Amino acid sequence: MNLDDELRALGRSAVVPPVDPELTAAVLARVADVPARRRLRDRWRAFLAGLCVLLAGLALTPPVRATVAEWLRIGGVEAHPVGTGPSTAPPVPGVSGNLSLEEAARVAGFTPARPVVLGAPAGVEASQGFVAMSWDGVRLEQFQSAVEPFYWKKYYSELEYVPTVDGYWFSTPHELLLVDKRVVRIAGPTLVWERSGITYRLEVADKARAIQLATGTS
Incomplete structure (x- = not known):
């Protein structure tokens, strides 16, 4: 041919x-x-x-953008659809580290943001280019969007485009993998977006609350 x-x-x-x-x-x-x-x-x-x-x-067209996100990256997260996936997820995991935001910034190499309405996080941990923090039922991870993705997400439900933050809502439990394909854990509903070279993963059960927290993250 x-x-x-x-x-x-x-x-x-x-x-x-x-x-x-x-x-x-x-x-x-x-x-x-x-x-x-x-x-x-x-x-x-x-x-x-x-x-x-x-x-x-x-x-x-936003719906088409959501379809394209099935095989393109969302900042430092790459999403791949699968036929089936986990039906349930454990509660949102907390962060056990006790760093201050200033200490986390020095370790990560960038100034982390946080949802202002939640106040000081209950736990903060950091590594080079990465910061995780949590509150009751809320976990926020942020990391520098590099040439290669940091996370892979294997999901089995459609992504929903969220124009408010130019991001995507993962509505169902899904496998969260590191770039080397090692499974980190099963993650619950998550909002993913990118801003100024930083990728944000906000895990919280309710989509409306996730959008509210994301728009108030600074």
């Missing part, structure tokens, strides 16, 4: 969400103004132009 046939097969098998009709009309109007050319180079140009317009339209 040559490249031309492979592209046709790929086009027949691709599944994409509906495109904005106005966007489609605009593209077709532009194409209609271009004289027909049968040379392979010009067909390639038309194909690539249409593909770029399609991808640009998809990138603006």
Whole structure:
């Protein structure tokens, strides 16, 4: 099979969400103004132009962004869907360390943020590029978003895009793995977002509360 046939097969098998009709009309109007050319180079140009317009339209749609997050990174977290997963998760684990936020900043190499409304955390621990802190029923982890992901998440339910923080809500229990694929634990509902080169993982049972805490994190 040559490249031309492979592209046709790929086009027949691709599944994409509906495109904005106005966007489609605009593209077709532009194409209609271009004289027909049968040379392979010009067909390639038309194909690539249409593909770029399609991808640009998809990138603006939040549901599509959630679908893309199934196989792309969310800051320092990479998410991978699986067929089945854990049905329950243990309570949100606390952090046993007793560092001050100033000490944690020195160890981690960056100034950690916290949900202001929760006050001082009950526990704080840190390592290079990483800080974890907890309150009753709430755990916040934050780490520098590097070239390689820090965590992998294996989940079996759809991700929900949260525009308020430009992040994603994992609504069901899921496996939390380190980048070397070692299972850390089963995690419960979690909100994940990135800001200024820092990735945040906020574990708390209620989505509305998670969003409220995330927007008040500074």
